[in-house]
Amino acid sequence: MTLDAALADRIRRTPKAELHVHIEGTLEPELIFRLAQRNQVQLPYPSVEALRAAYAFHDLQSFLDIYYAGASVLLTEEDFFDMTMAYVQRASADNVRHAEIFFDPQTHTARGVDIEVVIDGIADALAQAHTQFDFSSRLILCFLRHLSEEDAFATLEAALPYRDRFVGVGLDSSERGNPPEKFARVFARARELGLHCVPHAGEEGPAQYVADALDILKVERIDHGVRAIDDPALVQRLARERIALTVCPLSNQKLKVYPDLRDHSLKTLLDAGVAVTLHSDDPAYFGGYMNANWEAAFEALPLTADDAHRLARNSFEASFLPAARKAAYLEAVDLFWQQDQPAPAA
Numbered sequence: 570m571t572l573d574a575a576l577a578d579r580i581r582r583t584p585k586a587e588l589h590v591h592i593e594g595t596l597e598p599e600l601i602f603r604l605a606q607r608n609q610v611q612l613p614y615p616s617v618e619a620l621r622a623a624y625a626f627h628d629l630q631s632f633l634d635i636y637y638a639g640a641s642v643l644l645t646e647e648d649f650f651d652m653t654m655a656y657v658q659r660a661s662a663d664n665v666r667h668a669e670i671f672f673d674p675q676t677h678t679a680r681g682v683d684i685e686v687v688i689d690g691i692a693d694a695l696a697q698a699h700t701q702f703d704f705s706s707r708l709i710l711c712f713l714r715h716l717s718e719e720d721a722f723a724t725l726e727a728a729l730p731y732r733d734r735f736v737g738v739g740l741d742s743s744e745r746g747n748p749p750e751k752f753a754r755v756f757a758r759a760r761e762l763g764l765h766c767v768p769h770a771g772e773e774g775p776a777q778y779v780a781d782a783l784d785i786l787k788v789e790r791i792d793h794g795v796r797a798i799d800d801p802a803l804v805q806r807l808a809r810e811r812i813a814l815t816v817c818p819l820s821n822q823k824l825k826v827y828p829d830l831r832d833h834s835l836k837t838l839l840d841a842g843v844a845v846t847l848h849s850d851d852p853a854y855f856g857g858y859m860n861a862n863w864e865a866a867f868e869a870l871p872l873t874a875d876d877a878h879r880l881a882r883n884s885f886e887a888s889f890l891p892a893a894r895k896a897a898y899l900e901a902v903d904l905f906w907q908q909d910q911p912a913p914a915a
């Protein structure tokens with residue numbers, strides 16, 4: 570399927586929110602090498618090209634191994650600041666107006682980096698982005714699910730002095746064998762603290778993990794969730810309860826969740842009334858930021874202009890913005906799609 574040039578232009582320009590991006594996944598190979606040099610970290614790759622050539626993944630774990638190795642160059646507040654500013658510039662160029670950004674503190678604290686360094690570096694860049702690019706954002710602290718629940722508890726505890734800098738907790742890393750119930754208690758604690766809860770589920774794991782994330786972790790959105798398609802009753806429930814699925818097309822392709830995007834479930838889910846949203850996940854590793862993900866989905870699937878309008882609306886509706894901000898963004902999206910009609914054929 571080829572994407573009509575006028576629609577391609579409109580999906581690039583529509584205002585959108587990014588709800589599924591790991592800040593460590595925005596670290597481009599060039600920046601990895603620059604930071605390695607700055608911090609005298611030895612990398613197991615001789616060049617940027619050699620590192621990029623290693624980005625051939627066959628599943629989630631083969632990606633995570635390289636992703637954690639890449640993050641090893643992040644040591645100082647300035648490193649986290651530079652990485653975050655680089656992401657904001659790219660996202661802003663794709664007309665992302667608001668982002669809810671994951672960070673993985675355990676990846677850094679396990680190497681001796683203080684959690685304060687991580688949070689301050691990222692948060693300072695986001696504060697600057699707000700004034701410089703009119704780019705709003707929130708931070709979401711992710712627990713690594715291959716580690717223990719005790720470790721997640723200790724991480725949450727260590728982050729509490731910075732409670733005002735993040736709005737929620739997430740759950741990422743190796744999904745298979747690490748079901749939602751492993752983190753039932755720490756998510757209950759996060760809820761008590763008034764934090765939003767948004768785990769990865771149904772990426773490589775089964776539809777049951779999506780249902781368990783809802784029932785056991787009591788979450789508000791699901792990251793990926795594409796395997797929900799295997800359970801029609803669950804799809805109906807997601808639609809009925811307006812649980813958004815933050816879908817990442819290029820990630821799903823590169824990690825072989827859907828090796829061929831023409832087989833992707835997102836259009837079927839959208840047509841079933843599920844609040845699907847589109848995002849970039851780890852754009853430096855998967856070959857593209859927001860607009861590349863939207864374009865890949867629209868290239869592969871029979872998605873229409875109405876779908877694009879709906880996807881843009883869903884992204885703001887599913888955000889954790891206050892109601893008034895949400896309404897303002899939704900108005901901007903609706904205005905864009907009303908006014909920006911393609912020129913009639915001559």
Ligand code: ADE
Pocket residue numbers: 591594629636741742743769772820850851
């Ligand atoms: N961490 C970074 N990207 C991830 C993904 N797609 N799934 C699970 N954990 C991740």
Ligand code: ZN
Pocket residue numbers: 589591741769792850
């Ligand atoms: Zn993710």
